[in-house]
Amino acid sequence: MIQRNNVSALVGPFSEIFAFATEHNRVPYIVTSMVPYGIEKSPFLIQIVPNVSTYGFAVNDIVHFFNWRKVGLIYDNEEGPYVLSRLVDKDPADMKAYNIRDNNSETFIRDALKYLRDRATDKFIIMCSSANADIVLTQALYLSLLSRPNTWLIVNMGTDTVALDKYLDSRANITSLLLMLDTKHTNHCALSSNYRKLHDAVLLDAIKVFRDIKLRHILRNSTRLKMRKTLREIELDGCTGKLKFSKFGLRNETFFQLATLPTLRNGSSGVFQSGTWRSGRKLLNDRIKPSDSYEVVMRSSDDVFDGKMLRITTIIEPPFIQWRNETPVPEEDIPENLEGFCVSILKEMAKELxxxxxxxxxxKFGSYKGPVRGWTGMVRILLEDRADIALAPFQITPDRSGVVDFTKPYMTKGTSVVVKKPDRSVSPFQFLSPLSKYVWITIFISFLTTSLVMFAVSRVNCDRQSNYIHNLRESFWYIWGTILRGNLTGSPQGVSSRIVSSVWWFFSLIVISIYTANLAAFLTITNAHIPIESASDLPNQNEYEYGTVEGSQTENFFKYTNISHYQKMYAFMKLTDGAIVRRTTDGFRKVNKEKYAFLWDSPVVRHETAKNCDIMEIGSPFDLKGYGIATQKNSPYTERLSWVILKLNDEGTLYRLEGK
Incomplete structure (x- = not known):
């Protein structure tokens, strides 16, 4: 760094000559490589990369945490003996070490690995350059030593990292220990997430430290740089984690990443599962977190909210978000005049966090409109950093998850079909509907036949106590009265007459029971009046048009699905003018006015049918998805918000709010 022909600071790899010169001239030397063991500490020697003692401390913790007993160490640098001494002094593990600095031939390395294998050694530590580490791993692969139960720890000292991608298919049990590369907090690291390398991250952090030192020097307007005081004041978020230094330029707290090489299954990509080691903690279980990433560790110890005012964007979508008095209000009065399920969840989150x-x-929610227009709606607002959180019934989809993050789902929903209830026609003869005309004719013929049989049998048996013996009209009246449950004064006395009467009574009981059961159903409007019973029936009928909201995830489902009848439905929607509407309210309005089936989210449909008795839901929901709250990509708020959602669900609060 040059200023007015004078050196303001030196940034780069360590050199003993440069270290002496910068110390003598009181110029900060910000080192981007590991400083060798034994170099005298100085406030002008600022080490971005941890020294060998930190690496030795971390390796010793890993050996002790996982209770490794027989360990083989292979190294090619001057720091290897120091790490070995820490392991031997502090842990009673059975150690065997090989120095391949002067002899890195494949034969020597293969013989060393064979010797370790013969001694039943199943834990291996490599502290080598990337080139030599690759030779060791290749020979281990030939000897079948990479897979379980053998465990390998690759210690990447400094910024020279070992590439492990080519061992993904070998079922290797490898863990890589390297300086933390913060790939999540994009605000802290200006490097592109797709092209981040540890060397570039360390260099960028060194420049950050220099700028902070220079700024403090300018603000003090001092001609003499007081490095000890300045170093203690530095506290930055960098690409390699927190940047805080002691008065002698050593990092106060160092984070290492534990990257485990997973076993590939079904051709999945080789994504590393990360754990974390951190210095500055007294207990071993606080220093090493095998399953927690740097982001998780930092968020568990730091309050990411800290009473902040969060910027929230939302969309009016009853019953999730709606106006309290059904009337929009000025922007400054929005929070107090919104209500709904999502608003209630937000209040619980704000109270908890x-x-x-x-x-x-x-x-709009937000959809992708191609490379020219990009994303729209709330997704675009998050991408442009105009909001921290998008509060809405957001469907969690792969496309959206690629550009924003989502919390855990607070509700699972599907897509439903809503249509207008058919007009109810009232007829004076509607009471005949439960039974077909053939049944009514059969009942009438049975009535005539039974009445005549009753009259004849009574005459033959001389049942003289009954009035209908001599009067055919009374016989008809008796049979008619019994089927309608009338109160009759007389009854047959003869045995044959009573048999005929009993048979008629049983027949009447069956007919009346069936008629009564069917009458209630026929007086109530059912789906039998509608030519569809589910969404899959829509492409096979011509009575109803159908559609959904433009740019919604429901439309995307129909657009990209491989199910044949849903593909037919999407083709119909695109070819029919007015089938796809711009807003949800337009869809429900069209259902009320036309023969139109609207496909939309089931919670919204059920809320609308509860308010409007003229529309009804058809069939069961399909295309089940989760509703989540969206945040910016790699936002520090996502995990804490997800935690609160899980807590509210366990406590039954979400169920109570949904009922409300």
Whole structure:
């Protein structure tokens, strides 16, 4: 760094000559490589990369944490003996070490590995350059030593990292220990997430430290750089984690990444599962977290909200978000005049995590419109950093998850079909509907036949106590009265007459029971009046048009699905003018006015059918997805918000709020 022909600072790999010169001239030397063991400490020697004692401490913790007993160490640098001494002094493990600095031939390395294998050694530590580490791993692969139960720890000292991608298919049990590369907090690291390398990250952090030192020197307006005081004041978030230094330029707290090479299954990509080791903690279980990433460790110890005012964007979508008095209000009054399921969840989150918020209303959820227009709606607002959180019934989809993050789902929903109830026609003869005309004719013929048989049998048996013996009209009246449950004064006395009467009574009981059961169903409007029973029936009928909201995830489902009848439905929607509407309200309005089937989210449909008795839901929901709250990509808030959602679900709060 040059200023007015004078050296303001020196940034780069360690050199003993440069270290002496910068110390003598009181110029900061910000080192981007590991400083050799035994170099005298100085406040002008600022080490971005941890020294060998930190690496030795971390390796010793890993050996002790996982209770390794027989360990083989292969190294090619001057720091190897120091790490070995820490392991031997502090842990009673059975150790065997090989120095391949002067002899890195494949034969020597293969013989060393064979010797370790013969001694039943199943834990291996490699502290070598990337080139020599690759030779060791290749020979281990030939000897079948990479897979379980053998365990390998690759210690990447400094910024020279070993590439392990080519061992993904070997079922290798490898863990890589390297300086933390913060790939999540994009605000802290200006490097592109797709092209981040540890060397570039260390260099960028060194420049950050220099800028901070220079700024403090300018603000003090001092001609003499007081490095000890300045170093203690530095506290930055960098690409390699927190940047805090002691008065002698050593990092106060160092984070290492534990990257485990997973076993590939079904051709999955080789994504590393990360754990974390951190210095500055007294207990071993606090220093090493095998399953927690750097982000998790930092968020568990730091309050990411810290009483902040969060910027929240939302969309009016009853019953999730709606106006309290059904009337929009000025922007400054929005938070107090919104209500709904999502708003209630937000209030519970704010109470639990102790943050405040301000809400703005958007017009669309957000969909991708190609490389020219990009994303729209609330997704675009998050991408442009105009909001921290998008509060809405957001469907969690792969496309959206690629550009924003989502919390755990707070509700699972499907897509439903809603249509207008058919007009109810009232007829004076509607009471005949439960039974077909053939049944009514059969009942009438049975009535005539039974009445005549009753009259004849009574005459033949001389049942003289009955009035209908001599009067055919009374016989008809008796049979008619019994089927209608009338109160008759007389009854047959003869045995044959009573048999005929009993048979008629049983027949009447069956007919009346069937008629009564069917009458209630026929007086109530059912789906039998509608030519569809589910969404799959829509492409096979011509009575109803159907559609959904433009740019919604429901439309995307129909667009990309491989199910044949849903593909037919999407083709119909695109070819029919007015089938796809711009807003949800337009869809429900069209259902009320036309023969139109609207496909939309089942919770919204059920809320609308509860308010409007003229529409009804058809069939069961399909295309089940989760509703989540969206945040910016790699946002520090996502995990804490997900934690609160899980807690509210366990406590039954979500169920109570949904009922409300």
């Amino acid at each position: 102790k943050f405040t918020y301000n809400i703005s209303v958007a017009r």
